[in-house]
Structures are given as C-alpha cells and as structure tokens.
Amino acid sequence: MSDATSAVEWTPDRIKVLIALWEEGLPTSEIGRRLGVTKNSVVGKVHRLGLKKRQSPIRQTSVTTAQPKKVKKAPTPSPTAATLPSGDVVRLEELTNAMCCWPEGEPGTPEFHFCGKASVPDKPYCDAHCARAYVKVSKDKKRIVSGSVAPKVSNDTEAA
C-alpha cells in the first residue's frame, strides 16, 4: 500500500459503526470518544449522511441519554445463539441480534472486531458493555489517541 495520507478516514466500516451506535442511542460524545473523534465530527458526519436527528435544541421529545425503555414483551433472543466459536473474532457479518455489537479496535482494520458476547435482552450490548455505553459519565476520560491509532477500547469490568 502506498497511500497513507489520511490517518482517520471515514470508511464504510466506520460509517457503519457510526450509524449503528447512533441508531442505538449513544450520545455523540460517546460515539466520537470511541472512534477517536470529537462529537462534532460525529454529528457532522451523521448529519451529512442524512441520518435522522434526535434531540434538536428545540423541544423534540427528550431522549434522556438513551435510557433503555422497558418493553412489555421480552422475546428473549436466546443467548444460546450467541455461541461464538472460540478463538475466532466476531466480525460485523457475524454479528447477531443476541450479540454484543461493541466495536473494538479501529474500524476499518482487520483487527477490528466486536465483543461477540451474549447481549442482554432488549439491549444491543452485553451487561458489561451496556454500562459502558449508557454510562452517565460526563466529562471525563477522554481517551482520544493522537498519531498512532489503537485506542484500547477493550476496557471493561470497571469496579469503583
């Protein structure tokens, strides 16, 4: 490969994840934080992509930071289907409804994979990653890596 001008390019993979996270209800800050970009970049890209809007400055049904609403019916996506092959990483194509779609690594790279663990009912992520995505944290651990990419996003199991 002879080209390596752009460090962070919006590849379909990243855009896919971007939309995925956005659709899931993750705050722009969180998405941008994970991808290593600012919330402005995320929201800008999303806007340009023609995605839907969520919480406009004007009153448009509060979102409450993507709080998982309770559903009356729990289909229970059979976590058994999330039995991923050991030793093999979960790719985007291998993602299932009962799989934790938590992007790890740099989207666009062969190293990029998902958690692949069994996600909790009505939740796109597993118990551990769910807390990471819906964390109410504010300000804080901005882990934006500059220069060399590779934000170890595999940090979970946090215990205060």
Next chain:
DNA sequence: CCCTGATTCGC
C-alpha cells in the same frame, strides 16, 4: 453549570 444536538464556516 453541564451536556447533547444542530447548524454554519473554514480549511
């Protein structure tokens, strides 16, 4: 005061 989201301008 803080955070989230949209919009706009500049590069």
Next chain:
DNA sequence: GCGAATCAGG
C-alpha cells in the same frame, strides 16, 4: 467532505 467552532435548548 471533514473538522472545528458556534449557537440553541433541555
């Protein structure tokens, strides 16, 4: 087109 800055609202 991407990124950052700015503005608006909750």
